[in-house]
Amino acid sequence: MGVSEVREKYLRFFKTSPRNHKEISPTPLVLKNDPTTLFTSSGMQPLVPYLLGEPHPSGSKRLANSQPSIRLQDIEEVGDNRHTTFFEMLGNWSLGDYFKKEQLSWFYEFLTKELGLARDKLWVSVFEGNNQVPKDEESFKIWKKLGIPDKRIFFYDAKKNWWSMTGTPEEMQVGHIGGPDSEVFYDFGEWRKIHENSPFKDRGCHPNCDCGRFLEIGNSVFIQYKKVAENKLEELPQKNVDFGGGLERFVAATKDDPDIFFGDSFWPIIEVVQDISAVKFIEAQQSYRIVADHIKAATFLIVNGVLPSNKQQGYVLRRLIRRAVVKMKNIRVPEAYMISTDSDYEGSIYGDIVDAVFTIYCDLYFQNSNINDVIKIIEEEAIRFYSTLERGGKELGKVAPFDLYQTYGLPLETIEELYKERGLKFARKEIEKEIERHKELSRSTSKGMFKGGLVDHSPEVVRLHTATHLLLASLRKVLGDHVVQKGQNVTKDRARFDFPNPEKLTEEQLKKVEDMINDVVKKDLPVSFSIMSKDEAEKTGAIHAFNEKYSDTVKVYTIGPTSPKLRGALPFSNEFCGGPHVSHTGEIGHVRIKKQEKIGTGLIRIYAALEI
Numbered sequence: 185m186g187v188s189e190v191r192e193k194y195l196r197f198f199k200t201s202p203r204n205h206k207e208i209s210p211t212p213l214v215l216k217n218d219p220t221t222l223f224t225s226s227g228m229q230p231l232v233p234y235l236l237g238e239p240h241p242s243g244s245k246r247l248a249n250s251q252p253s254i255r256l257q258d259i260e261e262v263g264d265n266r267h268t269t270f271f272e273m274l275g276n277w278s279l280g281d282y283f284k285k286e287q288l289s290w291f292y293e294f295l296t297k298e299l300g301l302a303r304d305k306l307w308v309s310v311f312e313g314n315n316q317v318p319k320d321e322e323s324f325k326i327w328k329k330l331g332i333p334d335k336r337i338f339f340y341d342a343k344k345n346w347w348s349m350t351g352t353p354e355e356m357q358v359g360h361i362g363g364p365d366s367e368v369f370y371d372f373g374e375w376r377k378i379h380e381n382s383p384f385k386d387r388g389c390h391p392n393c394d395c396g397r398f399l400e401i402g403n404s405v406f407i408q409y410k411k412v413a414e415n416k417l418e419e420l421p422q423k424n425v426d427f428g429g430g431l432e433r434f435v436a437a438t439k440d441d442p443d444i445f446f447g448d449s450f451w452p453i454i455e456v457v458q459d460i461s462a463v464k465f466i467e468a469q470q471s472y473r474i475v476a477d478h479i480k481a482a483t484f485l486i487v488n489g490v491l492p493s494n495k496q497q498g499y500v501l502r503r504l505i506r507r508a509v510v511k512m513k514n515i516r517v518p519e520a521y522m523i524s525t526d527s528d529y530e531g532s533i534y535g536d537i538v539d540a541v542f543t544i545y546c547d548l549y550f551q552n553s554n555i556n557d558v559i560k561i562i563e564e565e566a567i568r569f570y571s572t573l574e575r576g577g578k579e580l581g582k583v584a585p586f587d588l589y590q591t592y593g594l595p596l597e598t599i600e601e602l603y604k605e606r607g608l609k610f611a612r613k614e615i616e617k618e619i620e621r622h623k624e625l626s627r628s629t630s631k632g633m634f635k636g637g638l639v640d641h642s643p644e645v646v647r648l649h650t651a652t653h654l655l656l657a658s659l660r661k662v663l664g665d666h667v668v669q670k671g672q673n674v675t676k677d678r679a680r681f682d683f684p685n686p687e688k689l690t691e692e693q694l695k696k697v698e699d700m701i702n703d704v705v706k707k708d709l710p711v712s713f714s715i716m717s718k719d720e721a722e723k724t725g726a727i728h729a730f731n732e733k734y735s736d737t738v739k740v741y742t743i744g745p746t747s748p749k750l751r752g753a754l755p756f757s758n759e760f761c762g763g764p765h766v767s768h769t770g771e772i773g774h775v776r777i778k779k780q781e782k783i784g785t786g787l788i789r790i791y792a793a794l795e796i
């Protein structure tokens with residue numbers, strides 16, 4: 185069976201007599217005005233007031249729906265055969281109406297009659313009790329009566345058989361509601377090995393052992409408690425049922441195949457990627473699953489109004505897209521597909537995937553969404569990140585991880601991912617410390633820079649100051665745009681200039697830089713400045729000192745003609761600066777690079793002087 189068929193069967197089953205549930209619309213994935221959660225992660229989330237006793241606007245005490253959900257706590261697990269960030273949760277709720285007997289019998293009937301799952305493949309778990317809540321003998325008896333033998337019913341503690349939005353009774357936030365639960369697992373067969381890291385290894389294989397033999401497919405939570413104080417649960421005035429089951433997992437069970445990615449809500453995505461990649465699914469399943477899950481989740485987020493950014497939901501979206509790009513590169517999606525846009529002749533991999541996602545869900549979730557907008561947003565983020573990854577990836581193993589971050593701009597989580605893939609150790613804590621140290625350093629350097637780093641405004645200092653602008657512009661042209669000013673100090677005798685670069689320059693590079701500076705000196709180019717708003721200045725592409733803070737109105741010094749006759753050609757140098765400077769580069773005289781030093785990880789210092 186496929187997702188549409190299972191979803192439809194489920195909703196029909198719960199809507200018809202004697203169950204008589206009212207189908208409610210799913211909640212948007214991103215809840216506006218809810219600062220407590222980033223995403224809707226279960227169907228019960230928006231129903232809390234009704235589970236507490238408020239009448240539901242539909243007028244019914246029996247509700248059901250299919251809820252698109254995102255759970256980030258499983259993000260590290262994505263890549264195995266069953267974990268995803270995005271999934272659809274089939275849910276049914278009793279708001280103080282029916283309870284354990286009806287819930288467990290109906291769910292069992294749905295699984296065995298509607299989905300046709302074999303009875304002997306179903307195992308269940310119930311709550312073993314704790315100091316505040318008794319053992320759930322009632323559910324145990326119901327399951328037995330339904331025909332599940334003792335040996336397939338397991339009791340577990342609150343870590344496994346208690347549900348609230350914030351965890352076990354001890355972990356639960358005061359004010360939150362929850363209760364014991366009973367889970368149903370599908371058994372894919374005994375041949376699977378128990379994972380050697382399983383905390384249950386010495387108990388042998390059983391539903392919660394995580395070896396892959398069992399897949400949890402549904403969870404009936406009996407929401408009957410509210411946490412009112414530390415160590416204090418109080419019974420709610422009404423006894424509720426909150427059932428949630430993973431749609432994609434139901435599909436896997438109907439196929440008797442433990443890999444949910446073979447279901448029709450994933451396989452078409454994997455196929456479009458496999459069609460053009462050099463590495464096939466069978467050789468790199470983890471990467472394929474991550475790509476399929478992450479771009480699907482990204483599509484849903486964008487359709488729900490999220491845009492890539494550095495904050496909250498936008499940051500999650502950005503991470504999902506970037507991680508998918510890393511994985512696509514691993515499975516060798518040809519570069520042409522990764523850097524072209526959907527409107528290009530070659531087409532883009534992002535367009536192909538989003539197209540597949542839309543085909544799977546269009547009828548239900550995307551009728552009002554424009555596929556081209558979604559593709560464009562993903563492409564823009566992915567293509568930009570791809571070039572960063574290309575540059576940084578080449579240096580992996582050659583330069584320190586800190587340099588990958590600082591110089592090549594790879595996000596820490598990407599570096600961690602790349603290290604993990606290659607089985608290398610990644611000392612995240614140490615790198616974070618180093619980043620902090622560098623921030624401190626540039627903060628204190630910046631303080632010095634407010635004075636411009638000049639000891640005085642003598643003619644020698646002014647000439648060397650202009651020479652330093654030429655030095656920075658030349659370094660950027662020879663080494664790349666990662667070169668920025670991290671520190672500057674100019675005296676009568678020499679200019680000292682610090683900038684990020686993984687290693688010292690080669691002799692050849694140094695010579696190139698020096699020649700370039702002197703070439704501009706020879707050309708006697710004009711040096712001018714204009715005063716403009718910071719925003720305007722930024723638009724001109726003027727560079728500024730790293731981490732420096734500027735007021736709203738700034739001065740931008742330009743070396744080289746700025747005349748409109750240039751037809752958009754860029755001046756040699758364009759920099760935020762307070763001055764002063766010479767008026768023509770010929771006044772500087774011959775510049776000589778005297779010395780270079782590596783003064784920290786990825787930080788180079790150059791000394792330059794004037795040759796009289």
Ligand code: SER
Pocket residue numbers: 225226227228275347403404405426427428429
């Ligand atoms: N709230 C429970 C869960 O998310 C069941 O719906 O698992």
